[in-house]
Amino acid sequence: MMLIKTGLLIDGTGGAAHPTCYLAIENGRIAGRGQAGDFATADVAKAVDFSPYTVMPGLIDTHVHLFLEGISDLKARTLRWKESKDTILIRAVNNLALALRQGVTTVRDLGGPYGINALLKKAVSQGVTVGPQVLTACQAISITGGHFHYAGGREADGPEEMVKAVREQAKGGADCIKIMMTGSVNFIRQDAGVVELSQAETQAVVHEAQRLNKPVAVHANGVDGVRQALSAGVSTIEHGALIDEVTADLIAASQVYWIPTLVPFERMLDYGRNHRTKTLPAEGIEQVYFRHQAMVLRAYQAGAKIVAGTDAGALGVEHGDVWREIGLLVECGLPPVAALHAATGLAAKAVGMDSQIGTIETGKRADLLVLEGNPLMDITCIRKIVTVFKNGKEYPR
Ligand SMILES: [Zn+2]
Incomplete structure (x- = not known):
């Protein structure tokens, strides 16, 4: 003792x-x-x-991708996809150590290639490598050709196949199920594209995941994608950019956990201001990000459960950057006590681990x-x- x-x-x-x-x-x-x-x-x-x-x-990062670092060079990021599994795995081990040094004692990996996240989960729990406890979704599930399918995702079409995809992740050791409801934000058009999963597919995933006792984390941007996720009864909304006031209020009323991942938007804005690329125009990012911040504050004030997650591995977002997310939640207008709760006790509830950590x-x-x-x-x-x-x-x- x-x-x-x-x-x-x-x-x-x-x-x-x-x-x-x-x-x-x-x-x-x-x-x-x-x-x-x-x-x-x-x-x-x-x-x-x-x-x-x-x-x-210890801090909980509810949304990371261990296979990738927050490389800020678009060309270098493209090359990274072509690296071998072994190289990516070694990099991922380093990412884990980096997160622990920044005070992160639990991470939840929401999708990556080669089964690396499940490997790391085992390696940490067996003491083979040093890092935060790893929770994982294993493969992110999308429709054929859907968002993030290129990152080792599981493509599935139709309710039956969705059920199969969920069972596969559970078999592989998944702690939660991740689905890609929409694309990422297009900063020129200011939209998130179409809602990729049908209502029936979404319900099939949620129903099967609930049966297997796995929370469902949903990547969703835009009003339609977020609302479809809410009506299916998912556990966490990831990102949730481009929503309106009514949807922010719906998030609060639904008691879902909202993980707004502010860091990637803030980092992208920084990138856009410094690089002046066509696909990441600073003005467009600024509009999306400022609106996102306003919706986070609105939802918080209406009683929403706002939880910290960084999307580590996204452009400019390093593993261990939860301190940034906490700071940005305060910048949105949340009191410091709520921002700290978002990365501890509330985060533990969001990932279904509150009997153990947080x-x-x-x-x-x-x-x-x-x-x-x-x-x-x-x-x-x-x-x-x-x-x-x-x-x-x-x-x-
Ligand atoms: Zn992500």
Whole structure:
């Protein structure tokens, strides 16, 4: 048994922070929380003193693609697709280590080629490699020729085949099911193209996934795609750009988890301003992004569950960039306590892992972040990492 003496304690439940206390850690889990008097004097004397620091739960990135880094050069990105499976796998191992260094103790991979995400999940859980716990959708499911099919996706057509595709992912070790409802945002036309899955296909996926107890994560942009996902009863909306006020309110009313992935939009805007390419015009990105931010705030104020996810691997988005997403949620107008909740306790609920992770409570895994300063007062403190614990084991920076 090990005792940690905390400074400020942010427990990840979204409530007020606690003053200095002691956390007992045993067998990788939080075994208790209390004051000095609650523990044996000998243990208190040996406690690790983090009292000058803030202690909070490890961060959860609910949307990543481990096979890819956030390369900002469009040509280099194209070449990356042609690399061998072995090279991509080695890069992915590095991406995992990078995320852990930034305080991320759980990632959810929402699709990639060669079964790499499932391989990494196993490698981390067996201690073969160091990284955050990996949850995965295995292959993202799309219609034939649909969005992201080129990234090792599972193409399926018709309700029957959708059911088969869902079962295949479950067989491969998937923790959730990912479907591609629409394309990505076209910043010139300011649209997300057609809704790719039919209503019947969407319902077939959700029905089968629910039967197998797997949450469904839906890549959807635009009013029609998001609404079709909502009406099918999915678990998380990924991205959700280009929606209107009514749809933002529907998201809030539905109690779905919304993962707006602000970082890729902010990074793309940065790219557009610096490169002046035709396909990524700064003005177009700006309009989409500012509207997206406004809808996130509107939905939050209407009671929506806004959750942090980075889409790490997207243009300019590196693994471990959850600190950016947290900062951008605050920039949207969310209070810091909500932005931190979005990457801890609420994120754990969104990925169906809240019995294990996300909050500092007895019985949960000892995934902890030790920070300089108080992120509730200054959100940039989320980057001032002193050390990280995962399953009670320390990974010093
Ligand atoms: Zn993605």
